[in-house]
Amino acid sequence: MKKLSLLFFLSVAFFVCNCQDFNKYFTDKTLRVNYLHIGDVDLDSVSVVGYYVGGHWNGTRTHLVETTRLGDVLVEVFDYKSNTLIFSRSYSCLFNEYRTTERALTETGSFEEVANVPFPKSPVKIVFTSFDRKHNSKILSETFFDPQNTHTEPFKIEYKVVDLHVGGKSDTCMDILILPEGYSVKDKKLMKSDLKRFASYILNCSPYKEYKNRINIRAISAFSDESGITDPNQGVFKKTLLNTSYNTIDVDRYLMCLNVWKMHDIADDAPYDILLILANSPKYGGGGIYNFYATVNNRHTNSDYVVVHELGHLIGGLADEYYTSEVSVTDFYPEGIEPVEPNVTTLVDFDSKWKNMLQVGTPVPTPATAEYANVLGVFEGGGYVAEGVYRPWMHCTMKEIRYDSFCPVCTKALIDAFMYYSR
Numbered sequence: 272m273k274k275l276s277l278l279f280f281l282s283v284a285f286f287v288c289n290c291q292d293f294n295k296y297f298t299d300k301t302l303r304v305n306y307l308h309i310g311d312v313d314l315d316s317v318s319v320v321g322y323y324v325g326g327h328w329n330g331t332r333t334h335l336v337e338t339t340r341l342g343d344v345l346v347e348v349f350d351y352k353s354n355t356l357i358f359s360r361s362y363s364c365l366f367n368e369y370r371t372t373e374r375a376l377t378e379t380g381s382f383e384e385v386a387n388v389p390f391p392k393s394p395v396k397i398v399f400t401s402f403d404r405k406h407n408s409k410i411l412s413e414t415f416f417d418p419q420n421t422h423t424e425p426f427k428i429e430y431k432v433v434d435l436h437v438g439g440k441s442d443t444c445m446d447i448l449i450l451p452e453g454y455s456v457k458d459k460k461l462m463k464s465d466l467k468r469f470a471s472y473i474l475n476c477s478p479y480k481e482y483k484n485r486i487n488i489r490a491i492s493a494f495s496d497e498s499g500i501t502d503p504n505q506g507v508f509k510k511t512l513l514n515t516s517y518n519t520i521d522v523d524r525y526l527m528c529l530n531v532w533k534m535h536d537i538a539d540d541a542p543y544d545i546l547l548i549l550a551n552s553p554k555y556g557g558g559g560i561y562n563f564y565a566t567v568n569n570r571h572t573n574s575d576y577v578v579v580h581e582l583g584h585l586i587g588g589l590a591d592e593y594y595t596s597e598v599s600v601t602d603f604y605p606e607g608i609e610p611v612e613p614n615v616t617t618l619v620d621f622d623s624k625w626k627n628m629l630q631v632g633t634p635v636p637t638p639a640t641a642e643y644a645n646v647l648g649v650f651e652g653g654g655y656v657a658e659g660v661y662r663p664w665m666h667c668t669m670k671e672i673r674y675d676s677f678c679p680v681c682t683k684a685l686i687d688a689f690m691y692y693s694r
């Protein structure tokens with residue numbers, strides 16, 4: 272992947288804008304592109320369906336072009352006249368998980384997705400590119416957007432925003448926005464205490480607690496018609512704000528939201544970089560997808576662990592370091608390919624991972640013995656498989672139920688993400 276990215280960026284080096292160019296190319300507004308990601312095991316396509324414009328660009332103004340791709344979809348914005356790459360961001364999506372399911376062998380899936388980019392001053396070309404696990408790329412869509420002539424809708428502002436923690440200005444902080452789901456008006460008290468509780472889980476975990484002044488946490492105050500969460504396998508169907516449901520892509524505990532456009536409609540009321548759905552349900556469930564969104568249920572004995580684990584996927588692009596799971600993922604990390612996630616390696620390109628963080632003399636691979644219990648190493652087993660994929664630490668929050676125990680590699684990846692949102 273590193274080689275591919277390097278070649279890619281070298282090829283456009285002449286046409287890449289630098290950090291000072293925000294004001295040259297963009298206005299202080301947000302352009303939200305709503306699109307459908309459609310396909311099956313073979314087909315992969317994107318269809319843009321609408322453009323929305325909001326009053327303030329809340330994201331980075333200095334890291335306009337991404338240098339490390341952690342996601343499997345890349346959105347790029349090119350100044351149309353000069354063909355200069357002026358913005359890019361990668362993210363992962365539920366659609367690509369769907370494509371790995373048996374259902375995708377016979378059924379076409381259609382998933383809502385959103386790309387938020389700074390609002391351009393002049394006409395631009397917006398390009399969506401997909402990458403598979405072997406880093407093969409495919410352009411999914413190239414669309415032309417003219418800020419003067421393309422039809423846009425304004426963001427809808429409907430809900431009250433609650434500040435849970437304000438570390439600084441939105442422009443210089445990572446803004447986490449919590450969306451309460453399945454709380455009816457009668458759950459008002461519970462919602463209030465849950466929001467505070469989950470904000471404190473995040474802020475009391477390293478490295479969040481050391482970077483509090485670079486993090487804001489807010490919530491949307493919005494109620495669902497009914498209390499609880501849809502659970503199709505139990506015959507439970509609830510009218511909730513975002514239609515979040517268990518059994519997403521046929522995995523019982525996978526609690527996700529398919530109404531991504533509505534999610535962003537609601538979130539538009541607040542500055543946000545990171546969206547977290549807090550679901551009012553006693554049943555364990557959750558999920559987190561890099562730069563997409565995360566979900567967590569509110570009542571679980573290990574809720575503190577679950578929320579920071581899922582945010583690890585969402586914010587840091589971190590892989591699961593465990594390898595004993597009921598979820599069977601075939602070929603998730605193909606042999607001979609270095610994964611994009613910073614906290615796992617197949618040793619194909621370990622130089623690009625945490626090799627320079629190892630102490631001199633640490634054996635590679637590292638034996639999982641007491642001697643190396645709290646040592647940064649290269650331990651076999653991770654990314655759902657016991658062999659061929661290696662992780663940096665014996666017991667990390669991305670591996671097992673341990674709150675506030677991110678390994679040094681995961682910690683660094685999270686701090687890098689916090690820094691991305693700083694000017």
Ligand SMILES: [Zn+2]
Nearest residue numbers: 667669678681
């Ligand atoms: Zn880790």
